[in-house]
Amino acid sequence: MDKEILKILRKQRYAIVGRHSGVKPCHWLRESLLRNRTCYKQKFYGIESHRCLQMTTAINHCTQNCLFCWRYQGFTETSITEPDDPVFILDESIKAQRVFLTGYKGDPRVDRKKWEEANEPKHIACSLTGEPTLYPRLGEFFEEAHKRGMTTFLVTNGTNPDALMNLDTPPTQLYVSVTSPNEEVYKKLNRPIIKDGWERLQKTLEILPSIGTRTVIRHTLVKGWNMDEKFIPEYAKLIEKAEPLFVEPKAYMFVGYSRKRLSIANMPSFDEVREFARKLSEETGYYYLDESRDSRVVLLGRKKGDTKIIR
Numbered sequence: 001m002d003k004e005i006l007k008i009l010r011k012q013r014y015a016i017v018g019r020h021s022g023v024k025p026c027h028w029l030r031e032s033l034l035r036n037r038t039c040y041k042q043k044f045y046g047i048e049s050h051r052c053l054q055m056t057t058a059i060n061h062c063t064q065n066c067l068f069c070w071r072y073q074g075f076t077e078t079s080i081t082e083p084d085d086p087v088f089i090l091d092e093s094i095k096a097q098r099v100f101l102t103g104y105k106g107d108p109r110v111d112r113k114k115w116e117e118a119n120e121p122k123h124i125a126c127s128l129t130g131e132p133t134l135y136p137r138l139g140e141f142f143e144e145a146h147k148r149g150m151t152t153f154l155v156t157n158g159t160n161p162d163a164l165m166n167l168d169t170p171p172t173q174l175y176v177s178v179t180s181p182n183e184e185v186y187k188k189l190n191r192p193i194i195k196d197g198w199e200r201l202q203k204t205l206e207i208l209p210s211i212g213t214r215t216v217i218r219h220t221l222v223k224g225w226n227m228d229e230k231f232i233p234e235y236a237k238l239i240e241k242a243e244p245l246f247v248e249p250k251a252y253m254f255v256g257y258s259r260k261r262l263s264i265a266n267m268p269s270f271d272e273v274r275e276f277a278r279k280l281s282e283e284t285g286y287y288y289l290d291e292s293r294d295s296r297v298v299l300l301g302r303k304k305g306d307t308k309i310i311r
C-alpha cells in the first residue's frame, strides 16, 4: 500500500491489518461501554454493540468513488493482488479490537463483565470502508468466523456479483447498497471507476434471492441527490427484483472525507428518512417494522412475521 495512504489511514485511527484489511471500533461500541447506549443493529437484530467488531478486508480498494463516502479516495485501488490468509485477518482484527479496549480497562464508567465480553467479539461487521468482496477469500473468512461462533454482516456496493455467486460460505446477513434509483444518478453520485458498474449492480439484485442468506437492501439517503419522492417507483422496482428480506433507508452522515464533497445540508433529518420510508413502504408493500432515531434509520420488512433477531 502506498505510504501516503497508510499515513492518512493511521491519522484516521484505522488499525491496519496485514496488507489490505483494517479495523476501527465504531462509535456505538464506546457508547455501549460508557453509557449503555446501543446501535440500531442491537435494536433490530439483537447484535450487541459492545461485542461487535467493525472491519474491512479491503481498506483502500473499491470500484466506486461515492460522493457520500467517508473514505479518502485519492489512492483507490480496484484489486487485491496478494490476499492475506483469512485466519490471520480474523486473529489480527480481534487483537486490534483488544488493543483499543485496553483504554477502557479499569474505567469506573465501564462494567467489568461487559468489558470482558467486549474482548470476545461475537459479531463481525464487514462494512467499515472499501468494497470487501474484492478480497478473493472472503467466503473462507466468514467460514472461520462462523466456526468460532460469530455472526457476520457484509455490506457490498453490488458491483461484484461473481464474487457473491462464488462465496462458498455467505455471511449471516448480506447488505447490498442501492443508493441510486437509476443509472443517471448512479454515475454522478457513486462515480464508478469501472465501466459497467450499474449493469453489475443489476446482476447482483437479480441473483440476490438465490444467495441463501438473510438479505437487506440499504438505501443511504443523501438530501438533494437520491431521496426525492419522484425516485420512489424506481427504487421499488429494484427492490422487487432483489426480493430482500429487509430494506433499510438510512441517513447519510456528514463525516470523514465526505465533508469535502458534500455539505451538512445533504444530511437528512430522521423525520425526512421516516417520510421516505413510509412512501417506500406504501409503494412496495413492505411493512414498517422498526426505527432508530439516533441512527436515523428505518427497518422495512417483507412480512410482518419475519424474524428480525438473529439466533
Ligand code: SF4
Residues within 6 Å of the ligand: 062, 063, 064, 065, 066, 068, 069, 070, 071, 129, 130, 131, 157
Ligand atoms: S462503495 Fe462504499 S467504500 Fe466504495 S466509494 Fe462508495 S461508499 Fe465508499
